[in-house]
Amino acid sequence: MTSPEPTGSASVAIVAAGIISPLGRGLEATARALRAGSDCVTQVTAFDVSSARCHTAGQIPDEWIEDLRASRASRRFHRASLMMIAAIRELRALDPGFAPRQVVIGATGGGMTFGEAFFRSLGAGAQDRRRAGWLANYNPQKPVLDAQEDAGFRVPSIIIANACASGTNAIGHAFELIRCGRHDAILCGGYDALSEMVFRGFDSLQASTPEKIRPFDAARTGLVLGEGAALLALENREHALARGARILGLVTGYGISTDTHHITQPHPSGIGPRLAMERALGSAGCAAESVDYINAHGTATTFNDATEGLAIAQLFGNRVPVSSTKSMMGHALGGAGAIEAVISLLAIREGLLPPNINFSACDPAWDLRIVANRPGVATVRRVLSNSFGFGGTNASLVIESAGSN
């Protein structure tokens, strides 16, 4: 299958964004962490990891979200709900006039910690009045509804659960809906909160590392998990300009592919990532040579980096700066693609190449231009952001400066 032709003509603008991750709460704090190349991975404190292979994760400090527990209802909210509320409030503050017609959010774990608490309470044999509330908070739509209610957005929402590509898929699907004229304005993004069950899952696969996370490094030993939420306000550019909205950037391309090789391992040829990137470039109508920076999926697992690195090298050679910002904050799963889309936007705004920290030497299997350890300074007009996940789901976005179209 070749790259699809663009399916619509509308230009899709980013008019606001909101983010919370281990890098910081808000766009400015995140930009500061990127400029500093901060290592925001810390010892896990939320649950016992003494018997696990990995002991660290990128975690959002409780004090960053405790102010959001002001109302009686929000006292029972899951961390993921509070993260989503933090992100949506920042987004609304940037553009109070943004009125989405649909919400598209990516997530994988939802309120898994409520499921864990429910399971453990059964083992204890005690009746607990909180159990009913635990189930009501378990499903991934609950944090989305909590954030929608907080913002007053009573519009339809869909939750895409395409594993680690979910956030990118959500933004990509929203982009397609606006580009083809289905809607004028869509709130999109992704979230995930750290949970013991998922942490232990990656540990069981020996995908997580007891060491530092070193994407694309010859000595990489695996990923560490993270958490966070990020949202983008996407709007038909003409519609946004007509109401006087500020255009922060554009989404111009989206590519998706499914690699059916294995449920947890990509095909070694890199065909899955390559198809997603080719399709995103085709969707944006741009050549590989025009990309200024690639925010890679870069989990630092043996398999992901081998195939993604190969696919990037095949498509781009060693000309384009590449980094994985997971090196600074871990892998936020369903939130990762959305967080990295916001980081891509910040790279454009700041003229910044976010660093790939903990880096020593590139895997000799390919020759990539890694932004090693310290941020770079560059004019960044066009970014390719990658997300790949379990089940062979692959997605790529093209994000550009507002002046590009």
Added chain:
Amino acid sequence: MDVFITGTGWITALGAGLAEVWDAVLCGTAAPVRELAGPPGHRAHFAAPVPANLVDSVARNPRLRRSSNISLFAAAAGLAALTDAGVDPASAGKCAIIFATCDGGVIYTRKFYDQVVRDGAGSPLLFPETVYNAPGSHVAALLGLDGITYTLVGDASAGLAAVELGVQLLASGQADQCLVVGAEEADWILCEAYRQWRLSGSGVGSNRGALIADGAAAIVLSREGRYRLQSVSCGVPFFRQSEAAASLEAALGQLRLPVAPARVISSANGTFVDRAEQSAIEAAYGPGIPVIYPKISLGDPFGAGALMQIICAVQSLRQDPEGSVLVPVIGLNHQAAAAVVS
């Protein structure tokens, strides 16, 4: 652009034959239930299981040999729908897969976390199957498709959100055909959780809570065919159960039906949904429209429920093609939505 349903398939507690199960629904035949034992000191629950022999053929596939029930159900229903549509996936052009579920692979999730709690570590064979998109991934692998695969999660309304997404993919040219699959698997812990939420009951036909069921349902959407998907509302959220009727009424308004539907395939499941749905339909179209209640027979396979209703609508049109059939869906904690098939 018109969108049509060109194939249907399901795996239910009453069987897998389209006509056979539909006849049982019309007769009000109740699916057999199975007792699910819980941990020591906890009550047993009843659920409506899919007979194991219905998924024997897909279970022999190497890709699925370690997979959970929900993946087997999804694969069997998806293949049945493609066969019904006469579609060969290898030559299907741009065929997208959209999978919908509510609780996902809950059996392996429980087993994996049980190992973590007991032993301090879980099996790497179980964990990948706990991920929501595992069934959709397996279906894509069975069909050899490398294009769009989406997994949607929500309450029962996720099934119609998946249908709406399929319509969007066809309309935008991203896909030429869409296989939309919904699936759910029953487990003791799920029954217990819904009981404590006061939403599950203990017997077929109970009006005191849903009977949780296994099952999967799949439809093929295309730009040509016999059964037209006349309209789909993309859903109206409700933040509390008391708002469900108003949300469905708003969803019905989005359908813009010129005349009242000939009949309704209900999402009633023995919970607050029943009254909310009846109230919204009467407010929109008045009383007296014939209503068919498939979940009395099939139980409630939440993520598959809306697509089972769609298949019932198609089956009813096969018998009586006059008029349109309304499929209203009220989920338990997300959205109300509706579709019309003619």
